[in-house]
Amino acid sequence: MTVHAFLLLAAALFALGLFGALTKRNTVIVLICIELMLNAVNLNLVAFSKFGVNPAITGQIFSLFSITVAAAEAAVGLAILIALYRNKATVQVEDMNEMKG
Amino acid sequence: MTQIAWIIPFFPLMTFLLCFIFQKREWHHLCSRVGIMTTGLALIGSITVLIGQMIFGNSEAVISWLSIGDTVFSIGYIVNPLNALMLVIVSLVSFLVHIYSKGYMAGEERLGTFYAYLGFFTFAMLALVLSPNLLQLYMFWELVGLGSFLLIGFYFHKAEARAAAKKAFLMTRVGDVGLLIGMILVFWQVGSLEFSAIFQAVSGGDMDSGMVTLVALLIFIGAVGKSGQFPLHSWLPDAMEGPTPVSALIHAATMVAAGVYLVATLFPLFEASDTAMLVVAITGAFTAIFAACIAIVQTDIKRVLAYSTVSQLGYMMLALGSAGYVAGVFHLTTHAFFKALLFLAAGSVIHAAHTQLIGEMGGLWKRMKGTGWLFLIGTLAIAGMPLFSGFFSKEEVLLAVWKEEHYVLFTLGLITAFLTAFYMFRLFFLVFMSKKIIPYKRRKKIFESPRVMILPMVVLALLAVGAGYIHTGWFGPFLGEWLASGNEYITLHPHEGAGWLMAVTTLLTFLGIWMAYLMYQKEKLDRNYLSEAFPGVYEAVLNGFFVDVLYQRTVVFATKCLGIVGTWVERYVIQGILHFIEDITILVTKLASKLQNGQVQTYGAMVGVGLVVLLLIGLMQGRFF
Numbered sequence: 001m002t003v004h005a006f007l008l009l010a011a012a013l014f015a016l017g018l019f020g021a022l023t024k025r026n027t028v029i030v031l032i033c034i035e036l037m038l039n040a041v042n043l044n045l046v047a048f049s050k051f052g053v054n055p056a057i058t059g060q061i062f063s064l065f066s067i068t069v070a071a072a073e074a075a076v077g078l079a080i081l082i083a084l085y086r087n088k089a090t091v092q093v094e095d096m097n098e099m100k101g
Numbered sequence: 102m103t104q105i106a107w108i109i110p111f112f113p114l115m116t117f118l119l120c121f122i123f124q125k126r127e128w129h130h131l132c133s134r135v136g137i138m139t140t141g142l143a144l145i146g147s148i149t150v151l152i153g154q155m156i157f158g159n160s161e162a163v164i165s166w167l168s169i170g171d172t173v174f175s176i177g178y179i180v181n182p183l184n185a186l187m188l189v190i191v192s193l194v195s196f197l198v199h200i201y202s203k204g205y206m207a208g209e210e211r212l213g214t215f216y217a218y219l220g221f222f223t224f225a226m227l228a229l230v231l232s233p234n235l236l237q238l239y240m241f242w243e244l245v246g247l248g249s250f251l252l253i254g255f256y257f258h259k260a261e262a263r264a265a266a267k268k269a270f271l272m273t274r275v276g277d278v279g280l281l282i283g284m285i286l287v288f289w290q291v292g293s294l295e296f297s298a299i300f301q302a303v304s305g306g307d308m309d310s311g312m313v314t315l316v317a318l319l320i321f322i323g324a325v326g327k328s329g330q331f332p333l334h335s336w337l338p339d340a341m342e343g344p345t346p347v348s349a350l351i352h353a354a355t356m357v358a359a360g361v362y363l364v365a366t367l368f369p370l371f372e373a374s375d376t377a378m379l380v381v382a383i384t385g386a387f388t389a390i391f392a393a394c395i396a397i398v399q400t401d402i403k404r405v406l407a408y409s410t411v412s413q414l415g416y417m418m419l420a421l422g423s424a425g426y427v428a429g430v431f432h433l434t435t436h437a438f439f440k441a442l443l444f445l446a447a448g449s450v451i452h453a454a455h456t457q458l459i460g461e462m463g464g465l466w467k468r469m470k471g472t473g474w475l476f477l478i479g480t481l482a483i484a485g486m487p488l489f490s491g492f493f494s495k496e497e498v499l500l501a502v503w504k505e506e507h508y509v510l511f512t513l514g515l516i517t518a519f520l521t522a523f524y525m526f527r528l529f530f531l532v533f534m535s536k537k538i539i540p541y542k543r544r545k546k547i548f549e550s551p552r553v554m555i556l557p558m559v560v561l562a563l564l565a566v567g568a569g570y571i572h573t574g575w576f577g578p579f580l581g582e583w584l585a586s587g588n589e590y591i592t593l594h595p596h597e598g599a600g601w602l603m604a605v606t607t608l609l610t611f612l613g614i615w616m617a618y619l620m621y622q623k624e625k626l627d628r629n630y631l632s633e634a635f636p637g638v639y640e641a642v643l644n645g646f647f648v649d650v651l652y653q654r655t656v657v658f659a660t661k662c663l664g665i666v667g668t669w670v671e672r673y674v675i676q677g678i679l680h681f682i683e684d685i686t687i688l689v690t691k692l693a694s695k696l697q698n699g700q701v702q703t704y705g706a707m708v709g710v711g712l713v714v715l716l717l718i719g720l721m722q723g724r725f726f
Contacts, residue, residue, distance in 0.1 A: 022706045030702075097699045 006047035013040035027084075027091045031077050038070045102153025103160040103180040109146040109188065110227040112139040113195070116220025124213030133203040136216040140196040140223060147188040147227075154185040159587050163233055163295075172292070179233035179296070182587035183430060187230040187362055190437045191355050195223040197557035198350040201445055204554035205346055205452055215255060215344070222248030226355050230362065235284050235294040238363070242280070242327070245356050246273050252351060253343040265339040272336040276326015280363075283319030286312070300369045300590055310374065317370050317377035320363065321384075328360025328414045331388040335649050337411055341403040345448030348403060353410050353444050354437040361417040361433050368426050369590035382422025382502070386510040386517075389415030391646070393520035397527065398632075398643045401457045402447050405528050409483065410440055412517060416498050419514060425501025426591050427572065427581040432498050434580075435490035435568045439482035442561035446476035449550040449558070450532060459528065463535035468547040473533045475558045480529045482565040484522035485610045487603075490569030496606055497572065503602065518606055522613025530621040 013036055020033030042063040049059025085091055116139045120132045154160075163177030199219060206212055225244035232238035254266030288294055290312055291302040302308055308316070324330070329337035340352050351357070364371060364381065371377050389412045396408035413436050420429035449472040454462055466473045482489040485496075495518060502511045549555075572580035585591045620626040632639035641647060696703065719725040 018709065022702050022709065093702060094700060 003047055003051035006043060006051070010040045010043040010047065013037070013043065025092050025094060027081055027093055027096070030093060031074065031081070034077075035070060035074060038066065042066050103150050103157060103185075104162070105146055106150045106160075106180050106188075106231055107162070107178045109143050109150070109192070110224045110231065112143040112146070113220040113223035113227065115139050117217050117224060120213045120217035120220060124211070124217065126210075129212045132213045132216040133199070136199045136220055137196070137203070139220065140192060140199045143223070143227065144189075144192040144196045147185075147192040150180055151185045151189050154180050154182060154587065155583070161233055161297075174236055175234065175295070176237050177233050178231040180231075182584045183362075183365060184230040186430070186434065186584075187358075188227060190358075190434060191223065191226050191230065194350055194354040194437060194441050194561075195219070195226075197441070197560055198346045198445070201349075201448070201554050201557045202344075202346045204551045205448055206344065211255075215252075218248060218251045218255070219347075219350070222252065222351060222356070226359070229359060233296060235287065235296070235299070238366075239277075239280065239284060242323070242359065242363075243277065245351075245359060246270065246277070246327075249273075249340070249351050249356055252347040253340045255344055255347065256342070259342065261339075262342040265336075265342040269336040269340050272333050273326040276323045276333055276360075279319045279321075279326070280323025283316050283323065286316050286319065290316070296366065299367070303370050303373045304590070313370065314374040314376045317367075317374050318380060320367060320370070321377065321381055324360030324363045324418075325384065326360070327363070328357050328418070329388075329411045330360070330384050330415060330418060331391055332648065334388060334392065334411050335645060335652070338404050338407040338645070341401070341407050345403065345444060345451060348407070349441045349444035349448065352407065353440040357410060357414055358417075358433050358437060361414060361421065361429060364418065364421050365426060365430055365433075368421065371421070372424065372590075378422050378424065380422070382419050382505075382507060382510055385415045385418025385420070385422055386502075386507075386513045387415070388412065389419060389517045390513045390520070391415075393517045393524065394642055395645050397520065397524045398639065400459055402450065402459055402462070402528065402532065403444075403457055405459075405524065406440070406443055406447055409443075409521065409525065412521065413440065413483070416495070416514070416517070419510060420498040420501050423502045423505040423507055423510070425498060425505075427578070427584055428494070428497040428501040430584060431572050431580055432494040434571075435482070435494040435565070438561050438568050439479045439489075439491055439565035442475060442558055442565050443479040443483065445554070445558050445561065446472050446479060449554055450476070452550055452554070453547045459531045462532045464533070465547065466533040469549045471549055471555050472558075475555070475562050476533065477529060478562045479565055480525045484525050484614065485518055485606055486614075487607050487610075488566075488569075490565055490567065492606070492610075493569035493573050496603055499606065500602055515605065515609060519609040519613045522610045523617050526614045526617035527621050530617060534622055 017033045017035075017037030017040060021030050021037065024030050024033065045059045045063040045066070049056060049063075052059070081091060084096060088095060116136045119135050123131065159179070159181045161177065161179040163175040165173050166176045167174040199216070202215065202219070206215055209215060222245060225241045225248055229238060229241035229245060232241060250266050250270040253269050254262050256262045257266075284294065287299060290308050291299055293299070303313060326333045337352060337357065341348055343352070371381060392408045392411035392415060396405050396412060399405045399408060413432070417429045417432050417436070420432060449469070450462065450465060451457055453469055453472075454465065456462065478489075482491040485492045499511065499514050499518070502514055570576060572578050616626070644650065696707065
């Protein structure tokens with residue numbers, strides 16, 4: 001196994017996540033796609049901690065932090081989404097334009 | 102005493118300001134009083150200046166107004182015999198017209214505006230004659246044109262008055278362009294627009310003769326426009342749409358004489374060029390006889406007088422062009438008085454009869470004796486009846502032409518003298534004497550005009566009789582000596598050999614009066630004989646030899662075509678290009694504003710695309726910084 005396989009997988013995951021985050025109309029899907037992108041990054045971190053120029057355990061620990069933060073982020077994001085849904089009765093992204101001048 | 106000259110124009114300017122501010126109906130009785138008072142003050146000032154000039158001689162004062170590099174433009178005033186005389190004529194006629202208007206314009210809705218305009222015109226005219234340089238003269242030259250425009254169009258609810266005002270403004274503008282070009286040439290050649298500097302350059306030979314001729318002719322075009330000389334004369338008869346006191350002041354006595362005044366002021370310049378002098382003389386003589394022919398067949402009392410004014414102005418030009426400086430100025434003076442008198446008397450007739458058409462008048466002598474006598478005095482003066490002022494000045498003009506040996510022009514002048522007597526007495530007989538009976542109902546309503554209108558006419562009548570004696574062969578040429586004393590460039594021609602000429606002009610005058618008497622009073626001669634024999638010619642003369650039709654078909658038509666083409670270019674080419682630019686801008690901005698839709702996803706996508714583009718550029722360049 002070389003580092004390229006991991007990096008390609010991570011890049012593919014990131015691209016998928018990015019595409020989804022930019023194109024999907026449903027906010028839940030957008031949140032999931034953001035998780036996907038975070039996980040692609042985590043995958044990179046782990047891959048470099050094993051195959052990097054200076055292999056170290058730091059990368060794996062950093063990815064654990066990242067997963068924790070992602071969990072918190074998902075919790076906050078979903079909470080906001082539910083609050084929005086209660087107000088507007090929709091989860092469509094394009095309807096959430098209250099901040100537009 | 103002459104130092105107060107600069108203050109004179111400001112009196113009428115005060116009328117303008119006061120009447121313009123207080124033009125409401127309740128102030129009307131004050132407006133006329135203010136107007137009469139200020140012009141009265143101006144008259145007193147003018148007479149003071151005239152006397153001062155006679156005692157202390159010329160004076161001039163200028164202050165620098167603009168300095169551009171080494172060139173200094175100045176404003177100020179100059180007092181010499183010619184403009185002291187003009188000051189008195191202008192302020193006197195203006196004063197009398199102000200008084201007359203109090204009666205004539207009584208009950209007018211916009212009396213305040215009327216007096217304001219009269220004051221404005223008088224201000225501009227007085228300032229014009231005081232100008233010591235061409236630039237200042239040109240400014241006030243345009244301002245009198247504006248005053249004339251406003252007063253001709255005073256009854257702007259009438260379409261004819263609007264058209265006449267526009268025509269007067271545009272036709273005089275044609276002349277003014279000539280004057281402006283002449284001025285620019287003078288400035289280029291002499292480097293100054295002061296009259297004294299111009300005369301020095303001309304007499305010192307600083308300008309070559311071709312340039313002098315060109316400049317003189319261009320300036321003469323300005324005078325042609327203002328003084329209604331052929332071919333720019335046709336605005337003057339139309340200008341009769343204005344109120345009659347205005348016709349008396351502007352279109353008989355003062356503004357139209359400004360062209361003659363201009364030529365007289367710049368006389369040394371004209372005298373330096375034989376060609377220019379000949380052109381002035383020929384234009385004058387032709388205009389004189391041309392307008393006199395038209396005046397014979399006109400049917401509107403004011404138009405007869407208007408054509409007669411054109412004809413008499415031609416006489417003045419003829420005199421000036423024949424080196425008769427004194428004769429021209431003399432005729433200007435006497436003409437100002439008797440023509441103003443005739444116009445005011447005609448106004449009195451119109452005021453009473455409520456019509457301007459000669460055909461609807463007749464036998465008015467019995468109803469309005471005062472006006473009749475005054476009109477007769479004016480008619481005798483203009484016809485050249487011996488002992489009246491017109492006799493002396495006209496004889497002086499013809500004498501100048503004879504001495505200059507322009508025999509053809511002299512003959513034209515004599516014929517004009519005969520025609521003048523004929524058409525003026527035709528007018529007099531038809532209006533006052535003719536046996537034709539006006540329907541009793543209308544005749545009952547005709548009354549003599551109020552005293553406020555008669556009095557100014559009496560003053561003018563006294564002058565129309567007496568003004569001739571300031572320069573005669575019998576008592577001495579006072580005017581000529583005085584004019585020559587204040588102007589080093591004028592040489593006085595000795596007054597001699599006038600006996601036979603007096604006899605000839607008197608004979609022609611009597612012949613004219615006698616023929617008019619036979620034709621229109623006794624009706625022994627058939628008045629329709631010529632018009633029936635040559636209907637085409639009659640038609641042509643009645644319409645002023647179709648000059649207006651010619652202008653309508655050529656100049657006006659061409660201008661209108663140009664206007665249509667210009668409008669088309671404006672509408673479809675220039676506006677088309679502008680609309681195209683506008684549309685493209687709107688399109689681009691619409692596209693750009695679509696991106697700013699407030700959706701985070703779009704912004705994110707833009708960031709992604711931007712990143713990719715930057716990366717691609719970096720890859721192609723082979724470096725990222």
